[in-house]
Amino acid sequence: MSKHHLDYLEQLEAESIFIFREIAAQFEKPALLFSGGKDSITLVHLARKAFAPGKIPFPLVHIDTGHNFPEALAFRDQLAAEVNANLVVRKVEDTIRERKLTEQKGKFASRNWLQTYTLLDTIEEFGFDACIGGARRDEEKARAKERIFSVRDEFGQWNPKLQRPELWNLYNGRIHKGENVRVFPISNWTELDIWNYIRKEKIELPSIYFAHDREVLVHEGQLIAISEFIQIEDTDTVVNKTVRYRTVGDMTCTAAVESSASTLDDVINEITAARISERGETRIDDRVTEAAMEDRKKNGYF
Amino acid sequence: MDLLRFITAGSVDDGKSTLIGRLLYDSKNILVDQLEALEKQTKNKDAGPIDLALLTDGLRAEREQGITIDVAYRYFSTPKRKFIIADAPGHVQYTRNMITGASNANLIIILVDARQGVVEQTRRHSIIASLLKIPHVVVAVNKMDLVEYSQDIYNNILIDYAEVARQLGLKDVTYIPISALNGDNIVDKSVSIPWYDGKPLLEMLEEVETDQDINLEDPxxxxxxxxxxxxxxxxxxxxxxxxxxxxxxxxxxxxxxxxxxxxxxxxxxxxxxxxxxxxxxxxxxxxxxxxxxxxxxxxxxxxVNNQPRVANELDVVLCWLDEKPLQPGNKYYLQHNSRLVRAVVRNVEYKLDVNTLQQLPVDSGVKLNEVVKATIKVASPLVYDPYSSIQGTGSAILIDETSNNTVAALLLQ
CATH class of the missing domain: 2.40.30.10 (Translation factors)
Structure with a gap:
């Protein structure tokens, strides 16, 4: 093999950096939507590389549902400081109060639906014309058909039938006033690619991605972290287990998996052997209906 | 480990979705929860306990209509390679999707139904493969189980396709007899096809040499x-x-x-x-x-010693991608990598019949999915190479300046 050869991770990285630079060049006010999870941490890492030695030319925006893992929030602040990025935090709590929204009730009441309101308000507040997200096409069927540059109307809605054809690596980011574009620079990465890249680049992650002891509630086979955000009843089974997280979302809708994987190598071995996708295993919100994601995307969710 | 991007061309009837499902399933890239979801959805019990085709039908709108409306991307890997599949619908009206999916592909799998042989659609897919200069072509003769794994039928298809490949100047063409439904020659060599001495499909995909696909000669x-x-x-x-x-x-x-x-x-x-x-x-x-x-x-x-062309007038092969027909004389934006210039389509010379390669007169404008030869004038000079020598500098798109839609794919000549 010639020395002028990129392996698959280097190819994916080169493509993602290219996309980041297109975003910076094509848009007036981009923003990186930062969730605190490994995918958005990888995005920050790629953005740093794309604009080095300069700083990332757009803010990190976190839509805070108020249901986050404290470890993820601490990590967010530390990372933003380390890369010297402008961090914008907008709270779903405030949107609920200001807009008099009705919160979901029930055992695992989630604010996942409501964060769309906060996101759209934030986009309007700052006039963001491009929002960069860490979605991957391997995550879910509806995502498999989404473009890397995905145009949303002024309601933030995605129309799968009216997507622009995306040819070669020509990304058309031209939009009308009021529209914005969601851009997904790691569309072509899989969960395993992300983990392998994190290992290769020695990217730091919040501790909850690795095995730790935690009090969890066992609900329909899933392990939900005990927190003030969920209702616990007398009949519930609460146990202490060694767990880790495959995805980091809200404490109410992200389940832990039993695991003793305490290093990156352990985690990668576990994922390679795993027979369940990360969304299927740990996202309670996707279990509701087959078309759950398609519906949420159409409504302005990522 | 490296990366191979390929596109599968064929219609639902050719078993394209089943083939992709089979590749994912047999290479153990389908996970338990996805399988369970499939089992729930499987209505077509003839397709076996699970209908692999359902794996690739993404959107509810599509499932309701039972058709694929857009290019979807699938990912799988083996210890040797990571694969990205562009899954494009193959119906007559979807030239646009095929060109989109093919634009990044190193390899195309053209599915031929063993019972039908080389048909109009096979030609269309091959013509698009040759237009876009996809380096490697795999002709997968599917549904061999339905022709009793007949070597004669397979050989006749090979002879017919060789003629298509010759006309189009396709160079690296490989043939393989398969049954996507039964898994013949997908991951393992089929015991039902002892007369085939080549590799199974997955091994072929793992081993196809792609180093030459990247041009390292012209900076x-x-x-x-x-x-x-x-x-x-x-x-x-x-x-x-x-x-x-x-x-x-x-x-x-x-x-x-x-x-x-x-x-x-x-x-x-x-x-x-x-x-x-x-x-x-x-x-x-x-x-x-x-x-x-x-x-x-x-x-x-x-x-300084190896320079591209610089010109204001461009000969192009243009594929129209928009519902709204091309308006000759209208101004468009032309995007060529990161360069955006104003452009006007000057002259449409002829229409290319993508089923026969015949040059037809243009009588009623250029509509969605049509491929034409045209000249384009740009407001400031473009630095480019012919698509046939460097794809990355020989490709461009047209953007409608009022709708902002991507309306045409351009192959610079």
Whole structure:
């Protein structure tokens, strides 16, 4: 093999950096939507590389549902400081109060639906014309058909039938006033690619991605972290287990998996052997209906 | 481990979705929860306990109509390679989707139904493969189980297709008899087809040589953006960020900035902020030049000894992608990598029948999915190469300046 050869991770990285630079060049006010999870941490890492030695030319925006893992929030602040990025935090709590929204009730009441309101308000507040997200096409069927540059109307809605054809690596980011574009620079990465890249680049992650002891509630086979955000009843089974997280979302809708994987190598071995996708295993919100994601995307969710 | 991007061409009836499902399933890239969801949905019990085709039907709208409306991307990997599949619908009206999916592919799998042989659709897919210069073609003769695994039938299809390949100048063509439904010759060699002495499909995909697909001969680079931090410690830093489209750049290379034509020298190269002696395609890099020259997004930096074309009038093969027909005389934006210029379609010479390659007169405008030969005039000169020599500098799109939609794919001649 010639020395002028990129392996698959280097190819994916080169493509993602290219996309980041297109975003910076094509848009007036981009923003990186930062969730605190490994995918958005990888995005920050790629953005740093794309604009080095300069700083990332757009803010990190976190839509805070108020249901986050404290470890993820601490990590967010530390990372933003380390890369010297402008961090914008907008709270779903405030949107609920200001807009008099009705919160979901029930055992695992989630604010996942409501964060769309906060996101759209934030986009309007700052006039963001491009929002960069860490979605991957391997995550879910509806995502498999989404473009890397995905145009949303002024309601933030995605129309799968009216997507622009995306040819070669020509990304058309031209939009009308009021529209914005969601851009997904790691569309072509899989969960395993992300983990392998994190290992290769020695990217730091919040501790909850690795095995730790935690009090969890066992609900329909899933392990939900005990927190003030969920209702616990007398009949519930609460146990202490060694767990880790495959995805980091809200404490109410992200389940832990039993695991003793305490290093990156352990985690990668576990994922390679795993027979369940990360969304299927740990996202309670996707279990509701087959078309759950398609519906949420159409409504302005990522 | 490297990366192979391929496209599968064929209609639902050819078993395309089943083939993709089979590749994912047999290479153990389908996970338990996805399988359970499939079992729930499987209504067509003839397709076995699970209908593999359902794996690739993404959107509810599509499931309701039982058709695929758009290009979907699938991912799987084996210990040898990561694969990205562009899954494009193959119906008559979907030339647009096929071109989109094919534009990034190293390889195309053209599915032929063993009972039907080479049909109009096979020709159309092959013509698109040749137009887009997809380096490797695999002709998968599917549904061999339905023709009792007949070697004669298979051989006749080979003879017919060889003629198509010859007419189109397709070079690297491989043939394989399969049954996607039964898994014959997908991951393991089929015991039902003992007369076939080639590799099963997955092994073929793992081993196809792709190093030659990247052009390392002709250095081409276009500036995406200028990095100027303008902080106290990086006061004089000025780097031209972009992707090496083809070729190799070395520190000290004599280069020309186009379209201005000013010559200078590469003073420094960086990859992700780290200095490098040389950079090559398809890396994303930052180039520094010895002299202070006015350079902005869309300008090209090329070797002084190996220069692309610079022109205002362009001959193109154009595929129209929009519902709204081409309006001759209307102005469009032409996007060529990071360069955006105004353009007008001057003259449409002829229409290409994508089923027969015949040149037809253009009588009623250019509509969705039609491929034509045309000339385009651009407001400021384009720095390009013919698509047949360098894809990365020979491809462009047209954008409707009122709707902002991507309305045409252009192959520069």
């Amino acid at each position: 081409r680079f276009q500036v995406q953006l200028v990095i100027r931090p303008q902080t106290s410690d990086l006061h004089d830093y000025r780097g031209y960020a972009g992707k090496v489209i083809s070729g190799i750049y070395r520190k000290g290379d004599k280069v020309a900035v186009l379209p201005s034509g000013i010559e200078t020298e590469i003073s420094k190269l960086e990859v992700s902020g780290v200095e490098a002696e040389e950079v090559f395609a398809p890396q994303s890099v930052t180039i520094h030049l010895k002299d202070d020259i006015d350079i902005s997004r869309g300008d090209s930096i090329v070797s």
